[in-house]
Amino acid sequence: MTAEQLADRLRISIGDKAVVTDPDILNSHRNDHATFCSAGTPLLLVRPASTAEVSEVLRAAGEAGVPVVTQGARTGLSGAANAIDGCILLSTSRMNQILEIDVEDQVAVVQPGVINADLSRAVLAKGLFYPPDPSSWEMSTIGGNIATNAGGLCCVKYGVTGDFVRGLEVVLASGEVVRMGRRTAKGVAGYDLTSLIVGSEGTLGVVTEATLALRPEPEAALTAAATFTSAEQGLAAAAAIMAAGLQPSLLEFLDGATARAIQNYRDMGLPSNVGSLLIAQSDRGLRAVDDVAEMARICTEAGAIEVAEASDAEESRMLLEARRLVNPALEPLGATLVDDVAVPRKRLVDLLDGITAIATKYDVQIFCPGHVGDGNMHPTVVFDRDNPAAEERALQAFGAVMELGLALGGTITGEHGIGKLKRQWLEQELGPVALTLHRRLKTAFDPTNLLNPDKLLHPH
Amino acid sequence: MTAEQLADRLRISIGDKAVVTDPDILNSHRNDHATFCSAGTPLLLVRPASTAEVSEVLRAAGEAGVPVVTQGARTGLSGAANAIDGCILLSTSRMNQILEIDVEDQVAVVQPGVINADLSRAVLAKGLFYPPDPSSWEMSTIGGNIATNAGGLCCVKYGVTGDFVRGLEVVLASGEVVRMGRRTAKGVAGYDLTSLIVGSEGTLGVVTEATLALRPEPEAALTAAATFTSAEQGLAAAAAIMAAGLQPSLLEFLDGATARAIQNYRDMGLPSNVGSLLIAQSDRGLRAVDDVAEMARICTEAGAIEVAEASDAEESRMLLEARRLVNPALEPLGATLVDDVAVPRKRLVDLLDGITAIATKYDVQIFCPGHVGDGNMHPTVVFDRDNPAAEERALQAFGAVMELGLALGGTITGEHGIGKLKRQWLEQELGPVALTLHRRLKTAFDPTNLLNPDKLLHPH
Numbered sequence: 013m014t015a016e017q018l019a020d021r022l023r024i025s026i027g028d029k030a031v032v033t034d035p036d037i038l039n040s041h042r043n044d045h046a047t048f049c050s051a052g053t054p055l056l057l058v059r060p061a062s063t064a065e066v067s068e069v070l071r072a073a074g075e076a077g078v079p080v081v082t083q084g085a086r087t088g089l090s091g092a093a094n095a096i097d098g099c100i101l102l103s104t105s106r107m108n109q110i111l112e113i114d115v116e117d118q119v120a121v122v123q124p125g126v127i128n129a130d131l132s133r134a135v136l137a138k139g140l141f142y143p144p145d146p147s148s149w150e151m152s153t154i155g156g157n158i159a160t161n162a163g164g165l166c167c168v169k170y171g172v173t174g175d176f177v178r179g180l181e182v183v184l185a186s187g188e189v190v191r192m193g194r195r196t197a198k199g200v201a202g203y204d205l206t207s208l209i210v211g212s213e214g215t216l217g218v219v220t221e222a223t224l225a226l227r228p229e230p231e232a233a234l235t236a237a238a239t240f241t242s243a244e245q246g247l248a249a250a251a252a253i254m255a256a257g258l259q260p261s262l263l264e265f266l267d268g269a270t271a272r273a274i275q276n277y278r279d280m281g282l283p284s285n286v287g288s289l290l291i292a293q294s295d296r297g298l299r300a301v302d303d304v305a306e307m308a309r310i311c312t313e314a315g316a317i318e319v320a321e322a323s324d325a326e327e328s329r330m331l332l333e334a335r336r337l338v339n340p341a342l343e344p345l346g347a348t349l350v351d352d353v354a355v356p357r358k359r360l361v362d363l364l365d366g367i368t369a370i371a372t373k374y375d376v377q378i379f380c381p382g383h384v385g386d387g388n389m390h391p392t393v394v395f396d397r398d399n400p401a402a403e404e405r406a407l408q409a410f411g412a413v414m415e416l417g418l419a420l421g422g423t424i425t426g427e428h429g430i431g432k433l434k435r436q437w438l439e440q441e442l443g444p445v446a447l448t449l450h451r452r453l454k455t456a457f458d459p460t461n462l463l464n465p466d467k468l469l470h471p472h
Numbered sequence: 473m474t475a476e477q478l479a480d481r482l483r484i485s486i487g488d489k490a491v492v493t494d495p496d497i498l499n500s501h502r503n504d505h506a507t508f509c510s511a512g513t514p515l516l517l518v519r520p521a522s523t524a525e526v527s528e529v530l531r532a533a534g535e536a537g538v539p540v541v542t543q544g545a546r547t548g549l550s551g552a553a554n555a556i557d558g559c560i561l562l563s564t565s566r567m568n569q570i571l572e573i574d575v576e577d578q579v580a581v582v583q584p585g586v587i588n589a590d591l592s593r594a595v596l597a598k599g600l601f602y603p604p605d606p607s608s609w610e611m612s613t614i615g616g617n618i619a620t621n622a623g624g625l626c627c628v629k630y631g632v633t634g635d636f637v638r639g640l641e642v643v644l645a646s647g648e649v650v651r652m653g654r655r656t657a658k659g660v661a662g663y664d665l666t667s668l669i670v671g672s673e674g675t676l677g678v679v680t681e682a683t684l685a686l687r688p689e690p691e692a693a694l695t696a697a698a699t700f701t702s703a704e705q706g707l708a709a710a711a712a713i714m715a716a717g718l719q720p721s722l723l724e725f726l727d728g729a730t731a732r733a734i735q736n737y738r739d740m741g742l743p744s745n746v747g748s749l750l751i752a753q754s755d756r757g758l759r760a761v762d763d764v765a766e767m768a769r770i771c772t773e774a775g776a777i778e779v780a781e782a783s784d785a786e787e788s789r790m791l792l793e794a795r796r797l798v799n800p801a802l803e804p805l806g807a808t809l810v811d812d813v814a815v816p817r818k819r820l821v822d823l824l825d826g827i828t829a830i831a832t833k834y835d836v837q838i839f840c841p842g843h844v845g846d847g848n849m850h851p852t853v854v855f856d857r858d859n860p861a862a863e864e865r866a867l868q869a870f871g872a873v874m875e876l877g878l879a880l881g882g883t884i885t886g887e888h889g890i891g892k893l894k895r896q897w898l899e900q901e902l903g904p905v906a907l908t909l910h911r912r913l914k915t916a917f918d919p920t921n922l923l924n925p926d927k928l929l930h931p932h
Contacts, residue, residue: 201890
């Protein structure tokens with residue numbers, strides 16, 4: 013089957029307008045938000061509108077032997093959605109319906125192209141809460157969140173995307189449609205296929221519908237923020253907050269370098285000797301006031317320079333503002349490579365010390381904000397993109413941070429995933445036996461290696 | 473290799489005392505707690521003391537072509553741990569060490585033979601909480617809880633076993649040792665092998681170590697209990713409690729038949745016209761008093777005959793006593809077949825109506841206690857074991873309840889699993905495509921079908 017024959021077949025089965033061959037549009041869909049990930053030139057972009065149409069696309073692709081890369085909003089940070097030469101890009105953008113919000117059973121059923129923020133707002137209007145809140149939530153899709161098992165700021169209390177996925181409809185590489193999981197709160201019928209699809213980065217099947225658990229709407233969060241002269245003090249305060257059982261609904265850390273970059277970018281009143289900044293929230297209703305006072309007390313005891321407590325939602329928003337400025341503040345400083353290692357909380361001091369040593373060794377700047385309650389940090393290597401030597405050193409530092417995370421008993425990726433960017437380090441984290449199991453699972457779902465074939469694992 | 477040669481090889485590799493051939497001991501290890509599940513005659517019982525010894529056992533079994541059935545405390549309710557003719561029973565009883573309780577990171581690392589209650593008490597002594605609390609918790613092992621993804625009373629707030637399993641060490645059928653998952657709160661490196669092992673009933677590998685998430689110790693729970701003249705009223709009150717966002721830490725329902733059986737067994741002061749009994753708890757600390765008052769108000773509004781609120785832990789225990797008497801109260805009435813269907817909460821009224829119709833059709837008694845907050849009920853068919861016709865009708869009713877659960881959008885098993893008892897209904901719940909995926913996954917992990925070969929799926 014030639015490319016033109018394949019396009020014609022797809023135009024007949026899913027409609028003219030759903031098959032895009034315009035080179036400019038194809039070019040604009042080659043990449044997700046990962047830096048340093050090569051992308052190929054796609055053959056076609058298709059926008060199926062239903063499960064049956066997804067099935068048609070996969071059957072046609074299978075017969076033509078053309079690989080398929082599924083794309084949501086392409087906000088991923090590891091290249092999982094990058095095009096492969098000669099592939100079909102399968103966009104879920106037209107499958108964007110919230111099919112049901114069941115208030116009594118606290119469940120939503122959605123198509124994969126629904127934007128996270130649209131779902132979050134729709135359920136909030138019914139007094140419910142969909143917690144997963146990746147930074148991309150205003151743009152990213154539920155399908156993409158599932159494919160990457162996206163995290164976010166409120167994971168520290170509520171968990172990640174996978175914790176809210178109860179059931180899925182998935183189209184396999186064969187074009188067969190399979191439902192997995194359940195709608196009920198509990199269920200142990202057979203193997204947990206649902207969790208296997210979550211985080212599989214489009215390599216095992218295409219999600220066409222998701223049944224998601226919701227929670228009762230939380231009460232408004234109150235916030236405390238504290239500055240310290242050292243990173244160690246901020247980390248010690250974070251550990252003490254977690255140990256105290258205060259169940260923070262957010263616990264974010266900025267190292268001194270990041271805090272100073274933000275202060276340079278916009279005057280947030282941060283002291284010039286700031287060594288770290290900690291922001292903590294509680295959404296435990298009546299108890300939140302006491303929680304925040306206790307968090308503030310813990311920070312003071314840990315040696316804080318200054319502690320601020322918000323008494324209402326607006327003040328809380330203000331205190332969170334510094335966290336929101338991390339990306340804008342770092343952007344003017346150069347190109348960035350963002351790691352997302354997670355380590356046991358008690359190894360965070362060693363992680364930060366090790367990162368300082370790595371920055372020195374490779375002569376790069378590394379900023380270190382992160383979701384400290386989860387031990388999930390975002391060491392960010394900033395460098396001059398126009399300097400090839402600096403870029404090479406940055407890449408080496410990026411890898412060294414992952415190796416440090418593994419050495420500290422952690423993982424190379426807490427929330428961004430493997431995609432194309434981290435395949436070699438995944439092999440290191442898994443070891444040979446788990447790697448073999450990965451390849452066998454891939455084959456069990458996709459025997460001809462049709463779906464996103466060069467992602468997550470190196471081609472065999 | 474003859475049986476005697478296999479035993480000799482194992483005696484050399486794991487020690488004389490770890491290899492049991494005494495027919496009486498073998499006989500006493502043939503069954504778990506499931507009723508109506510046939511069990512075969514094992515060849516050997518082995519009690520390895522380490523991961524390396526488990527590996528030795530699986531290698532020897534593989535070479536001899538002898539199937540292996542892993543056993544914890546054999547408290548399962550679906551026959552997953554039942555012997556197969558000519559198998560090796562692999563008991564985890566000697567691998568019963570709590571290897572680590574990490575207070576700072578709120579993680580425990582345990583061997584599979586640790587009793588749930590031993591772990592729960594050990595972490596409580598350090599101010600931490602391991603929530604999964606199956607009724608068998610004083611006897612059952614963490615390995616067995618993982619193999620069945622065990623639930624319990626507090627799932628309604630805290631989730632099931634799988635929600636607390638972060639990482640596993642597993643010995644594959646090949647004897648290879650593989651580590652999967654992580655110790656950190658978050659992690660998305662590769663496919664979620666850990667969730668695939670959870671609930672796989674010993675068919676994919678032998679768990680030799682588990683890394684478990686812990687929580688801060690909850691505050692003491694307070695309790696409300698209410699009686700109603702009908703099942704509908706009790707179910708409506710339960711739905712209203714869930715909808716109110718009160719986050720009950722326990723929400724249990726007894727239908728009228730069960731409540732009356734308990735009252736006959738022991739005078740609990742339940743009215744003779746009781747149509748249902750609802751028990752609800754809150755462990756939200758200072759807020760628990762208000763929660764319980766609100767739960768009581770909801771019950772009164774739903775038409776309760778009587779509502780009791782506990783003002784302390786002792787009164788709470790008293791109110792829970794009726795729930796604890798379900799099994800002793802039903803036991804004298806005959807043999808039992810316990811279902812564990814879960815349905816969306818709003819279909820519970822239909823489930824109970826349908827069960828009444830099933831009881832009439834098959835001329836059996838069906839009692840209906842359950843974890844109503846999860847929609848997970850335990851319809852219990854009680855019949856005269858000495859009457860083969862009654863037994864046959866009971867089995868038909870047992871199956872009809874599962875089919876009803878599926879028809880209502882639910883699952884055949886909320887927490888007991890498939891084992892040997894429910895394989896035919898699993899095929900119905902999965903459908904042909906998911907069933908094929910199950911068989912491929914089994915082959916990916918265990919190509920020669922060595923591990924618990926006739927459980928979960930029918931032999932192919």
